[in-house]
Amino acid sequence: MSKCNFCGNKDTAEKHTDYIYRHKGHFMLFENVPCEECTFCGEHYYEAKILKKIEKDFFEVLDKKKQPARKIEMPVEVFAY
Numbered sequence: 001m002s003k004c005n006f007c008g009n010k011d012t013a014e015k016h017t018d019y020i021y022r023h024k025g026h027f028m029l030f031e032n033v034p035c036e037e038c039t040f041c042g043e044h045y046y047e048a049k050i051l052k053k054i055e056k057d058f059f060e061v062l063d064k065k066k067q068p069a070r071k072i073e074m075p076v077e078v079f080a081y
């Protein structure tokens with residue numbers, strides 16, 4: 001990556017982060033996903049092959065071809081002032 005699309009900063013650091021894939025009301029949390037993090041604004045960038053793998057795993061779990069590592073319950077709140 002040459003520079004951050006958001007802030008223009010040129011420095012990134014290799015990190016691991018959590019990533020939530022969302023598709024038509026289905027969610028899947030991926031932990032420990034490698035990414036490049038902008039050292040200035042913290043925006044995350046993922047390699048195409050990483051995103052492809054996430055998408056593949058998501059659909060395998062959705063189609064019950066694969067068991068996820070575990071499942072979590074997620075509280076939901078509708079935001080209101």
Ligand SMILES: [Zn+2]
Nearest residue numbers: 004007038041
């Ligand atoms: Zn940035």
